[in-house]
Amino acid sequence: MRTTLLAALLLSATTMLPFAAHATTPATAVALNPACEHSGGAVDESGFITLGGIRQWVTVEGKDCGNPVVLMVHGGPGNPNTLFAHTVYGSWSSEFTVVQWDQRGSGKTWGANPDTREQPLSLELLANDGIEVARYI
Numbered sequence: 130m131r132t133t134l135l136a137a138l139l140l141s142a143t144t145m146l147p148f149a150a151h152a153t154t155p156a157t158a159v160a161l162n163p164a165c166e167h168s169g170g171a172v173d174e175s176g177f178i179t180l181g182g183i184r185q186w187v188t189v190e191g192k193d194c195g196n197p198v199v200l201m202v203h204g205g206p207g208n209p210n211t212l213f214a215h216t217v218y219g220s221w222s223s224e225f226t227v228v229q230w231d232q233r234g235s236g237k238t239w240g241a242n243p244d245t246r247e248q249p250l251s252l253e254l255l256a257n258d259g260i261e262v263a264r265y266i
Contacts, residue, residue: 168195172226177237180261181254183245186237187262190215191226198266199225202232202259209236228266233258 175188191198199221203210209231210217221227231238234250 168193170194177241178262178265180265181233181258183233183242184238185233185258185262186231186241187265188214188229189226189266190219190222190229192223194226196225198228200228200230200263200266202230203235207235212236228262230262 171192172194173190175186177184178187179185201210201214201218210229214227214229218227233239233242233245233255239246
């Protein structure tokens with residue numbers, strides 16, 4: 130069975146983080162893409178999911194849903210790499226399912242949540258969002 134390396138790292142890190150016990154509610158459940166119900170199906174999707182109580186932009190691209198998942202954490206907040214990621218990482222989609230995530234305070238997530246722009250960001254908030262997106266994928 131193939132595993133999601135980054136998701137496993139994020140989830141295993143929760144035992145080391147003092148604030149992990151206070152993680153927010155898991156991401157809003159959505160139906161599994163029919164292409165991903167079985168290995169062999171390609172996926173190419175983008176949209177908002179609810180993470181940490183706000184809408185956050187996620188794209189998923191891969192030639193085979195059975196491939197390992199790579200969650201790109203661009204190091205935000207600020208300028209996401211989603212705009213040029215396909216050019217840089219597009220070839221990865223043949224071996225991996227590549228997930229791009231516009232973190233809180235960046236890209237389309239920033240644009241969709243004007244009421245959060247004045248709220249301070251914290252490591253705890255960003256880590257909890259990361260744990261939620263890892264669980265979602």
